[in-house]
Amino acid sequence: MSALGEVVASSTREFTAEARELYGSPAFGSFVRVTAGEQVIYGVVYNIVTEGVDAGRRPVAFGTPWPQVAQEHPQLTKLLRTYFSCLTLGFRQGERIYTYLPPFPPYIHSFIEECRREEIKELTARPHYLAHILKSGLVVADQLAAAAIRQACAVQPDAGEYIRRAGRELRRLLTGDLERLKAILRQLE
Amino acid sequence: MRGKVFRGSLSTGVEVKLAPECPVEDVRVGNFVVVEGRRHRFFCLVADVKLEAVYPGFLTETFDLEEDRLAQEILVGDSIFANVCLQPVLMVDLEGDGIPRAVKTIPPHGAPARSATAQDVGLIFGAPDDKTYFQIGTPLEMDVPVCVNLKRLVERCTGVFGKAGTGKTFLTRVLLAGIIKSRQAVNLIFDAHNEYGWESKSEGEEGPVYVKGLKQLFPSEVKIYTLDEESSQRRGCKYDGVIYVGYDQIEPEDIILLNNLLNLNATAQEHLFLLQKKLGAAWLPHLLAAEDMEAFAESLGAHSGALQALKRKLERIERLPFIRARAPYDAVQRLLDDLEAGRHVVLEFGGTPTLGYMLVVNILTKRIHEEYVRRTEEHIALGKGGPRPLVITVEEAHRFLSPQLAKETIFGTIAREMRKFNVTLLLVDQRTSGIDSEVMSQIGTKISCKLDDEADVNNLLSGTTNTGGLKNVLFSLDYKQQALILGHAVPMPVVVRTRNYDEEFYRAMVASRAPGGVDWLRMASREDIEI
Numbered sequence: 220m221s222a223l224g225e226v227v228a229s230s231t232r233e234f235t236a237e238a239r240e241l242y243g244s245p246a247f248g249s250f251v252r253v254t255a256g257e258q259v260i261y262g263v264v265y266n267i268v269t270e271g272v273d274a275g276r277r278p279v280a281f282g283t284p285w286p287q288v289a290q291e292h293p294q295l296t297k298l299l300r301t302y303f304s305c306l307t308l309g310f311r312q313g314e315r316i317y318t319y320l321p322p323f324p325p326y327i328h329s330f331i332e333e334c335r336r337e338e339i340k341e342l343t344a345r346p347h348y349l350a351h352i353l354k355s356g357l358v359v360a361d362q363l364a365a366a367a368i369r370q371a372c373a374v375q376p377d378a379g380e381y382i383r384r385a386g387r388e389l390r391r392l393l394t395g396d397l398e399r400l401k402a403i404l405r406q407l408e
Numbered sequence: 409m410r411g412k413v414f415r416g417s418l419s420t421g422v423e424v425k426l427a428p429e430c431p432v433e434d435v436r437v438g439n440f441v442v443v444e445g446r447r448h449r450f451f452c453l454v455a456d457v458k459l460e461a462v463y464p465g466f467l468t469e470t471f472d473l474e475e476d477r478l479a480q481e482i483l484v485g486d487s488i489f490a491n492v493c494l495q496p497v498l499m500v501d502l503e504g505d506g507i508p509r510a511v512k513t514i515p516p517h518g519a520p521a522r523s524a525t526a527q528d529v530g531l532i533f534g535a536p537d538d539k540t541y542f543q544i545g546t547p548l549e550m551d552v553p554v555c556v557n558l559k560r561l562v563e564r565c566t567g568v569f570g571k572a573g574t575g576k577t578f579l580t581r582v583l584l585a586g587i588i589k590s591r592q593a594v595n596l597i598f599d600a601h602n603e604y605g606w607e608s609k610s611e612g613e614e615g616p617v618y619v620k621g622l623k624q625l626f627p628s629e630v631k632i633y634t635l636d637e638e639s640s641q642r643r644g645c646k647y648d649g650v651i652y653v654g655y656d657q658i659e660p661e662d663i664i665l666l667n668n669l670l671n672l673n674a675t676a677q678e679h680l681f682l683l684q685k686k687l688g689a690a691w692l693p694h695l696l697a698a699e700d701m702e703a704f705a706e707s708l709g710a711h712s713g714a715l716q717a718l719k720r721k722l723e724r725i726e727r728l729p730f731i732r733a734r735a736p737y738d739a740v741q742r743l744l745d746d747l748e749a750g751r752h753v754v755l756e757f758g759g760t761p762t763l764g765y766m767l768v769v770n771i772l773t774k775r776i777h778e779e780y781v782r783r784t785e786e787h788i789a790l791g792k793g794g795p796r797p798l799v800i801t802v803e804e805a806h807r808f809l810s811p812q813l814a815k816e817t818i819f820g821t822i823a824r825e826m827r828k829f830n831v832t833l834l835l836v837d838q839r840t841s842g843i844d845s846e847v848m849s850q851i852g853t854k855i856s857c858k859l860d861d862e863a864d865v866n867n868l869l870s871g872t873t874n875t876g877g878l879k880n881v882l883f884s885l886d887y888k889q890q891a892l893i894l895g896h897a898v899p900m901p902v903v904v905r906t907r908n909y910d911e912e913f914y915r916a917m918v919a920s921r922a923p924g925g926v927d928w929l930r931m932a933s934r935e936d937i938e939i
Contacts, residue, residue: 404479
């Protein structure tokens with residue numbers, strides 16, 4: 220499986236990678252993996268940013284839509300970079316997947332890959348990852364939870380039952396905040 | 409139903425969260441539920457059903473049918489759920505002897521609850537054997553017999569209550585037939601409305617139907633005596649004798665019992681005793697025959713005006729069809745002989761007014777009571793058991809057991825203490841609030857059809873613990889063929905669909921009782937009656 224990007228910032232709770240190609244990040248809410256020594260760290264993509272390489276120079280408007288503008292100005296693909304940030308959800312040590320934070324974060328320059336189907340299935344089999352997401356303090360936490368559930372149920376044997384189970388977990392985590400719960404669940408219809 | 413215990417106490421009952429897949433509408437008040445504890449199995453009654461939510465705000469939330477379908481699916485049944493309030497009544501030690509006993513603890517949190525099975529019902533109420541266990545109906549949601557223990561039923565007083573038209577009479581017929589078939593006691597039935605002895609007309613779903621009387625089911629064991637011969641003949645009743653009451657059998661106490669009907673003041677009541685004291689047993693004919701009231705009053709040292717008023721009121725008694733100067737034979741002795749021989753007696757009142765009904769019931773019961781006390785004392789002296797248990801069925805029971813009268817009439821005494829003398833009452837009434845609460849609390853087995861008056865329900869449940877749940881059960885009964893049974897004859901309160909009093913029932917009663925292959929049922933059918 221080819222790498223989607225390379226870790227450029229790393230901490231216990233999250234890590235950020237530069238996408239291998241401009242606009243080549245994995246989708247919001249998708250599950251990714253990074254190998255770090257003997258452990259494989261799993262995360263979920265929560266933010267995707269494309270910006271200029273030079274922080275001091277802001278891209279200017281050309282009045283031509285993408286990708287036509289890239290053909291006319293091929294240098295742009297070298298001046299812009301796509302970065303994506305991932306929230307750490309768990310890790311694998313040996314044969315077993317643990318759904319809590321790993322002892323060490325990924326190394327810088329590690330390659331990030333898309334999670335394998337079996338890994339997603341195992342990682343999301345019990346909806347404990349939702350607790351990480353909702354308690355992360357991210358502004359997009361609720362949307363991220365919905366996106367992650369959508370990704371997870373694609374690999375679970377009974378998608379309908381999985382959504383209901385995840386919904387019950389959300390209900391527990393949101394302790395009575397029915398409006399928030401309904402907003403998330405509406406994204407799962 | 410299925411669910412799990414999530415809250416509870418012995419005093420207020422156990423609450424079960426209904427499993428999301430079980431529709432709340434299938435859970436009915438009065439249903440039978442079993443909770444499996446770790447060491448005990450608890451038998452409970454559904455006392456209440458309510459909607460609850462993990463967070464109270466959820467209850468007032470509405471769900472958009474399009475957008476919130478998933479939210480509704482997830483929340484309703486799980487976070488918003490049906491709370492089934494159970495009243496545990498009996499428990500069985502799973503490691504012990506397996507006998508149901510009164511509940512003394514509650515099941516643990518999370519204990520699974522389920523609807524009772526036929527096996528559970530059988531374990532608690534016993535299997536019908538027509539000797540001790542008699543099928544009175546089936547649970548509402550199952551088709552298995554619920555039995556009453558007739559031996560226990562006749563040990564203490566029993567009440568059959570319910571609003572008019574809820575099936576009291578049918579239920580009483582079923583019970584009486586059960587007692588007769590089981591031979592647990594002999595019956596003396598004061599049949600105010602001519603419904604028990606011989607065939608009577610009843611309202612069926614498709615117009616009036618004729619239902620058989622007890623004599624038609626048990627011709628050799630039931631005797632019918634009438635107080636209104638003409639009425640009995642008109643109805644084609646095959647009666648065994650006519651009862652007359654002589655003036656000499658009427659005592660002042662019997663008249664005082666009729667106070668509500670005769671409207672006697674205190675002076676009149678005192679004059680009754682004065683008359684008896686001066687004139688002896690023949691006080692009533694003397695009073696009614698007195699023409700010169702002034703002279704009559706003077707001879708007694710009484711007030712002529714008061715006597716005149718009393719005479720006017722007592723003239724109503726004179727007009728009763730069964731009143732004679734002297735009774736041609738001792739009716740009470742004849743009844744007692746029948747009862748002694750194990751025959752059941754139905755007293756038909758025909759068109760007798762309430763006044764006559766009350767007078768006769770009181771006079772006869774008083775004598776029978778005296779006789780039973782005497783016989784019991786004799787039996788005790790001889791070291792034998794008491795006389796054959798007697799069940800006296802009284803309709804319109806509130807007329808004898810109202811709070812004003814219960815302490816004075818013979819029925820109050822019987823209700824309170826006569827079980828020691830093997831005499832108990834089977835009271836049939838539609839207004840329990842009209843019956844003295846002390847008497848109500850002494851009733852061993854209460855069988856109640858629909859009651860919807862708060863005062864009636866409260867009085868019915870006096871002397872019963874944990875009444876909150878039972879009240880709901882009573883209010884929720886259907887108008888027909890449903891009854892709540894609680895007390896001495898059943899191990900736990902139970903709501904039953906009462907047994908049909910129909911051809912099938914007749915056959916069950918007559919089965920194995922026809923000596924020499926005689927078809928008693930056919931013999932007793934309407935076409936064969938010749939008067």
